[in-house]
Amino acid sequence: MVDAVPALRGTGQAVTVRDAVVIGGGPAGATLAQALAAAGRDVVLVEREAGPHDKVCGEFLSQEAIHYLRRSGLEPSRLEAVPIAEVAVSAGRGPVTCPLPFTAYSLSRRRMDEALIELARGAGSRILRGRSVQGLERCGGLWAARLDDGDTIRARDAFLATGKHDLRGWKRPPGSQNDLIGLKLHLSLAAGQAAALAGKVELFLFPGGYAGLESIEAGQVNLCLVICKDAFRRIGQNWPALLDLIQASDLHFACRMAGAVPLRDRPLAIANIPYGLVEGREDGCWRLGDQAAVIPSFAGEGMSIALHSAALAAHCYLGGGTAAEFTRRLRSELSGQVRRATLLSHLLVQRQAQAALALGVRLWPGALGWVAAATRIQAAALLSSPAVSTDQRPAVPVAPQATAP
Numbered sequence: 076m077v078d079a080v081p082a083l084r085g086t087g088q089a090v091t092v093r094d095a096v097v098i099g100g101g102p103a104g105a106t107l108a109q110a111l112a113a114a115g116r117d118v119v120l121v122e123r124e125a126g127p128h129d130k131v132c133g134e135f136l137s138q139e140a141i142h143y144l145r146r147s148g149l150e151p152s153r154l155e156a157v158p159i160a161e162v163a164v165s166a167g168r169g170p171v172t173c174p175l176p177f178t179a180y181s182l183s184r185r186r187m188d189e190a191l192i193e194l195a196r197g198a199g200s201r202i203l204r205g206r207s208v209q210g211l212e213r214c215g216g217l218w219a220a221r222l223d224d225g226d227t228i229r230a231r232d233a234f235l236a237t238g239k240h241d242l243r244g245w246k247r248p249p250g251s252q253n254d255l256i257g258l259k260l261h262l263s264l265a266a267g268q269a270a271a272l273a274g275k276v277e278l279f280l281f282p283g284g285y286a287g288l289e290s291i292e293a294g295q296v297n298l299c300l301v302i303c304k305d306a307f308r309r310i311g312q313n314w315p316a317l318l319d320l321i322q323a324s325d326l327h328f329a330c331r332m333a334g335a336v337p338l339r340d341r342p343l344a345i346a347n348i349p350y351g352l353v354e355g356r357e358d359g360c361w362r363l364g365d366q367a368a369v370i371p372s373f374a375g376e377g378m379s380i381a382l383h384s385a386a387l388a389a390h391c392y393l394g395g396g397t398a399a400e401f402t403r404r405l406r407s408e409l410s411g412q413v414r415r416a417t418l419l420s421h422l423l424v425q426r427q428a429q430a431a432l433a434l435g436v437r438l439w440p441g442a443l444g445w446v447a448a449a450t451r452i453q454a455a456a457l458l459s460s461p462a463v464s465t466d467q468r469p470a471v472p473v474a475p476q477a478t479a480p
Contacts, residue, residue, distance in 0.1 A: 083145050083157070084250045093117045094149050095392075096220045096230040097200075098208050101184075103128070103364035103381040104146055104236030105191035109388035109398040112199035115245035119228050120195060121220065125205030130184045131239065131259040131345045133287050135159070135276060138177035139452045143382035146461055149438035151287070155292035156182035159276050162443050163259055165327045173440040176447055179375070181297065183261070184212045210244060211235070212328075213359060225293065229376060232398070234362040234388065236381075238343055250349030250369055255424070256307055257372065258314070259299040260342040261291070272296065272331065279328045280429040281321045282306060285373060288331060301372055303424050304346070314342055351417035353410050357399035367402075368409045371420035371443030374450040380409060386458045408456040416450040 095111055097104045100122030108120040112119040136144070136151060144151055159179040163170035196202050203222075210221040211233060218233035239257075241247055264272065269290065276289040284307025291297050302317065322329035352369045364381035384405055391401040416472050422428035434443050 093230040099236035106385035108195040123207040136180040139379035202215040251351030255301040374416040409429035
């Protein structure tokens with residue numbers, strides 16, 4: 076529904092008021108925009124990137140994430156997502172492998188995010204790409220999102236879904252683990268190593284951090300890691316030196332990297348990640364994804380949280396609920412998982428604790444399944460009814476031809 080309100084003083088022009096402005100076109104923002112637009116709401120989604128792009132992300136889709144993608148009408152296999160059935164942990168003595176308690180997928184953010192944005196567009200959302208929001212404030216009962224070109228979008232409700240990047244003036248509070256730097260690079264492995272990695276996600280523990288390695292579509296591999304700022308500083312904040320450090324501390328990782336070819340000149344990076352944050356502020360703004368809760372990367376539940384928060388926000392909003400009610404419910408559903416994952420993340424970057432954890436996993440491989448279960452969104456919290464009815468769903472995007480980033 077689009078309304079016109081009386082002219083702002085001194086302008087002489089009526090102002091268009093939207094139902095919702097969604098800031099950020101990642102999984103949370105695009106999924107929410109699709110659901111609201113399909114329900115007949117007037118939605119504007121603002122995405123600062125003009126086209127497909129990569130993001131610092133483990134690119135792991137747990138069963139909860141898959142549930143929500145399918146609920147929105149997107150089948151991961153249609154985008155050539157890679158099935159993941161096992162998890163392996165290595166800490167210098169060779170990997171310990173066990174089956175995942177669910178079937179997962181791995182899919183690049185570049186491909187998944189574009190598919191979700193197209194679903195939002197097909198549902199009727201207005202998409203503004205290559206535009207950034209420079210300010211967001213509430214005045215006169217409406218939200219005003221000021222764009223980089225001076226235009227302003229006015230809406231009854233504002234949804235903040237900017238991922239790991241804070242909107243100016245809307246900085247998140249610190250988490251309980253704030254000293255990690257995230258780095259991510261796509262690679263092409265030697266044929267034998269790529270075949271050996273197929274169907275698995277591998278976690279490597281090294282001094283000051285941990286890294287994840289898994290296959291994605293188009294024969295590529297995603298290497299994503301976190302390292303403590305102090306540890307990164309000691310090696311001169313140098314990416315080749317960091318790779319040398321990990322290979323020196325873990326021969327299995329060195330084997331995987333033999334003959335590997337990076338697909339871009341340098342890794343993507345992000346700092347000051349507030350791991351452990353679960354947002355509790357009730358100021359009328361709807362916060363989604365990493366703006367609402369930040370779970371450590373090893374848990375592989377970041378995209379599930381993004382998609383769950385979008386589904387829950389749409390459910391509450393369309394049911395007449397408030398942003399405060401949504402915030403309280405989401406917090407109650409995520410606090411335990413985020414807290415447990417963050418406690419373990421503190422241990423995963425400490426060398427002595429790494430050795431103890433590796434020994435424990437070697438003696439009890441089933442511990443990996445327990446960790447996976449303890450850091451997942453609980454089944455009872457998942458929304459099951461379709462987000463978009465069959466006759467409202469646009470055609471699911473088919474995987475485009477593979478291109479290197």
